[in-house]
Amino acid sequence: MATSLVCHVCGDRSSGxxxxxxxxxxCSCFFKRSIxxxxxxxxxxxxxxxxxxKARRxxxxxxxxxxxxxxGMNATAVQEERGPRKNRKLQARIMLKKSVLLNLSAEFRTPETILPSxxxxxxxxACIRQARVNESFASFSREQQNQILRHVWFECFILRVANWSIDISSIVExxxxxxxxxxxQRTKALRVDLIEISLLETMILCRKEFALSAKETQQLENTSETALIALGHYSMQQINAVRFxxxxxxxxxxxxxCYEASVRAMFREVAGDGLMEHFVTKL
Incomplete structure (x- = not known):
């Protein structure tokens, strides 16, 4: 078998x-699916x-x-990949459904046409829903999820505010x-991509100090470490060790x-206590 036709990942025959x-x-399909x-x-x-x-991949x-x-497989190439023209309508419908889940419909409106609240x-x-569908966090019991979210919701909120689909800096200001x-502003300056957001959110959500049992403490620690390693590998793959x-x-x-108090104060400023408490107290 010619060297040029050997998969660099598992050693199986490669088409290119x-x-x-x-x-x-x-391995190509596995990498694309994982990303x-x-x-x-x-x-x-x-x-x-x-x-x-080949036998144990x-x-x-x-x-x-x-x-x-x-x-050297590049995650960015997967993100930027476009499917065949005949499949684009189907892909558009799928993306539309995802946008509803993630409340991205706001992308088509400006902050001036929507109340800050x-x-x-x-x-x-979006923060709470995204936490619920986080593949790692979703593996824990609802009780454990709620226990963690009560303590870290504001961290996820700030991360999402800084990277929202429309510029809402005027509301923050x-x-x-x-x-x-x-x-x-500091979080926004990091200019994180979707993979980095996902890994950072996993590390926020899988905090062992909020575990309800010794077993969950170990599980949360392992999950957080896995996300940390993945983030490190991803940063190196981007040839930017400093970014990690x-x-x-x-x-x-x-x-x-102190930021939890600041976020609560911002909600009180735009809508009183009721809006935020409606979501947080139901966790």
């Missing part, structure tokens, strides 16, 4: 280059470094994905206090409890 590296159709679903895997051995070859998806990154409510609802305006440190500092900054 996919997403920046020579790989087989199986599009923003999947977070756990190593079956708990240590990483599992063998990835399906054993450990975590190590297989890391191998994909190692050989409506926009902030959309962001808050008008309604937020100085400390909240500053953290939103910046993202971690940005994540740490979000956890300051």
């Amino acid at each position: 280059k996919h997403y920046g590296s020579i790989c087989c159709d199986g 599009r679903k923003r999947a977070l895997y756990t190593c079956i051995s708990g240590q990483g470094g599992c063998a990835v070859d 399906n054993w450990c998806p975590f190590c297989r994905l890391q191998k994909c990154f190692t050989v 409506q926009i902030l409510a959309q962001v808050l609802v 008008r309604c937020a206090d100085e400390s909240l305006r500053e953290i939103v 440190g910046k993202l971690l500092l940005g994540l740490r900054g979000l956890s300051m409890h």
Whole structure:
């Protein structure tokens, strides 16, 4: 078998280059599916470094994905990929359904045509809904999810406000206090992409200090570490090691409890206590 036709991930026969590296159709589809679903895997051995070859490539998806990154497969190429023209209408319908789930319909309106309370409510609802469908967080019981969300909802909210589908900086400038305006600006300056948002949210949500049992403490810790490793690999794959440190500092900054009071104050400014409490107290 010619070297040029060997998959750099598992060693199987390759039809050519996919997403920046020579790989087989199986590894190409696995990589595309993992990136599009923003999947977070756990190593079956708990240590990483599992063998990835033709016979064992399906054993450990975590190590297989890391191998994909190692050989140079590019997640950005998946994000920018466009399907065949005949499938674009179907893709458009799928994206429309997703936009409803994530409250992205606001993208087609400007902040001036919507009350600030409506926009902030959309962001808050999107945060809670997105947390519920986070693949890693959703594996925990509803009781455990609620316990964590009661403590970290404002961190997810700030991350989403800074990266909302429309520019709502005018609302933040008008309604937020100085400390909240500053953290939103710093978070926005990071210019995180969808994969980074997903991984950062997973690290926010999977906090072991809010675990309800020893078993869940370990599970949350393992999940958070997996997301951390994935973020590190993704940053290196972007050839920007400094960015990994910046993202971690940005994540740490979000956890300051003073920002919860600031977010609550902003909601009181635009809609009174009822709007925010309606969502948070129902967790």
